Amino acid sequence: MKGPGLKLGVTGGIGSGKTSVCKVFNVLGIPVFSADRIARDIMDSDEDIIKKINSVTGKDLYSNGFLDRMALAALIFNNSDMLHKVNSLVHPVVFDHFATWEKNQSAPYVIMEAAILFESGASKLVDRIATVVAPEEERVTRLTIRSKLSRQQVMDRMKNQMNDEERIKLSDYVIYNSENDMVIPAILEIHKDILKSIGNVN
Numbered sequence: 001m002k003g004p005g006l007k008l009g010v011t012g013g014i015g016s017g018k019t020s021v022c023k024v025f026n027v028l029g030i031p032v033f034s035a036d037r038i039a040r041d042i043m044d045s046d047e048d049i050i051k052k053i054n055s056v057t058g059k060d061l062y063s064n065g066f067l068d069r070m071a072l073a074a075l076i077f078n079n080s081d082m083l084h085k086v087n088s089l090v091h092p093v094v095f096d097h098f099a100t101w102e103k104n105q106s107a108p109y110v111i112m113e114a115a116i117l118f119e120s121g122a123s124k125l126v127d128r129i130a131t132v133v134a135p136e137e138e139r140v141t142r143l144t145i146r147s148k149l150s151r152q153q154v155m156d157r158m159k160n161q162m163n164d165e166e167r168i169k170l171s172d173y174v175i176y177n178s179e180n181d182m183v184i185p186a187i188l189e190i191h192k193d194i195l196k197s198i199g200n201v202n
Helices: 018-027 035-045 047-057 069-076 080-103 136-146 151-159 164-169 183-197
Strands: 006-012 032-034 109-113 128-133 173-176
Touching (some): 006 018, 006 183, 018 183, 032 080, 035 109, 047 080, 069 080
């Protein structure tokens, strides 16, 4: 068999808990490709991408030997044209990595986890999509605790992403991930549904 039978995209807004959800899928034996982590690795190590990012931004963002992410964020945050240019450099390389990785997996299906699955065009590379949703206040709390961002910075980043309603409309599954939600049964239900759809049911 050449690669898995199905590709599931998992997305969600910043702080929604999509990485925690993917860890559960991983425990079920489903390989997870983290597009965001691979994008970070590419921006730190791909010489060609490094040169192009410096060229697009007009600055040396690698003066310390690694990408100054805060400086890049400050440059692209309110400049959609520059954001688009940087993304158009990085996303095709990430997609190539995914294509190679996916062919080498032997699980019944695989997952691409991506914060901007729809915005980047990665949604076209997967067969089904699950969106992870959590209440805004819980997301803000999670992010201010785990990152050095202020509440206002978190809110600004949320506004820059597609909202939950838009994501849900484009998704096959929705996983509600608030403190009051039973996340694992929801994940098991999706897992069972996918295995059934590809004829891989014990």
